[in-house]
Amino acid sequence: MSGAGSPQITVDGTGLRVVIVAGRWHDVITDGLIAGATRVLEASGASFSLVRVPGSFELPVACKVALENGADAVVALGVIIRGGTPHFEYVSAAATDGLTRVALDTGKPVGFGVLTLDDEQQGLDRAGLPGSKEDKGEEAASAAIATAQVLRTLRSAAAG
Numbered sequence: 001m002s003g004a005g006s007p008q009i010t011v012d013g014t015g016l017r018v019v020i021v022a023g024r025w026h027d028v029i030t031d032g033l034i035a036g037a038t039r040v041l042e043a044s045g046a047s048f049s050l051v052r053v054p055g056s057f058e059l060p061v062a063c064k065v066a067l068e069n070g071a072d073a074v075v076a077l078g079v080i081i082r083g084g085t086p087h088f089e090y091v092s093a094a095a096t097d098g099l100t101r102v103a104l105d106t107g108k109p110v111g112f113g114v115l116t117l118d119d120e121q122q123g124l125d126r127a128g129l130p131g132s133k134e135d136k137g138e139e140a141a142s143a144a145i146a147t148a149q150v151l152r153t154l155r156s157a158a159a160g
Contacts, residue, residue, distance in 0.1 A: 009143065011141075011146050011149075012045065012149065013148075015045075016047070016148055016149075017046070017070060018047070018071060018074065018075060018144060019050075019051055019063075019066040019067075019071045019073075019075070020038070020041070020049070020077060021051050021052075021059055021062045021066060021075070021076050021077070022053070022078065023052070023053055023056045024052055025056070026079040026120070028127070028129070029115065029120070029124060029127045029129075030077060030078070032128045032132065033077040033079075033113055033127055033128065034137060035128060035137065036127075036128035036136070036138035036141070037111070037137040037138065037140060037141035039138060040137075040138050040141035040145070041075075041141055041145070044145050046145060055078065056091055056092075057091050057094055057095060059076045059078055060094075060099050060102050063076050063099060064105070067102065072108060072148050073110070073111065073144040073147065074102075074108075074109075074110050074144065075110075075113060075137075075140050075141045075144050076095075076113060076140070077113040077114065077140065078095060078113070079114075079117065079123055080092050080114065080117065081117045081119065081120060081123065082118050088116075092114075092116045095114050096114065099112060107151070108148070109147035109148050109151065110144065111139075111143045111145075112140055112143070113136050113137050113139070113140030
């Protein structure tokens with residue numbers, strides 16, 4: 001299980017507008033991820049909204065539009081479980097590459113909470129549910145807010 005060595009991030013989202021963009025597949029796991037992200041955003045003081053898309057493949061385009069329309073950061077949440085066909089590799093690569101491109105093209109943070117799993121239990125272990133070992137929704141939201149603050153600081157330093 002990953003998570004060993006993960007940083008403790010204190011986040012202040014005051015004045016930030018964040019959009020959680022979540023796929024609809026594997027509801028129990030995805031709902032756990034959304035709950036973790038929501039807890040962090042509420043505690044941080046950020047204003048936020050939730051948008052649902054059909055699946056992880058659709059995350060990049062929705063995140064791009066959210067960022068182009070004024071969001072300071074997005075939290076992308078999805079669940080992709082390996083099956084018996086190459087579909088897993090294609091969707092995982094498209095979501096990962098697409099979200100990376102969105103962050104670079106917009107210059108705004110994308111909290112990456114897309115779980116790429118071998119089986120459902122791995123997702124349950126990472127979804128922040130009772131009995132889970134990790135909360136990847138919380139981690140993705142924390143990373144998005146912390147990165148937004150770093151970018152603000154860098155841009156202020158460059159401007160001043």
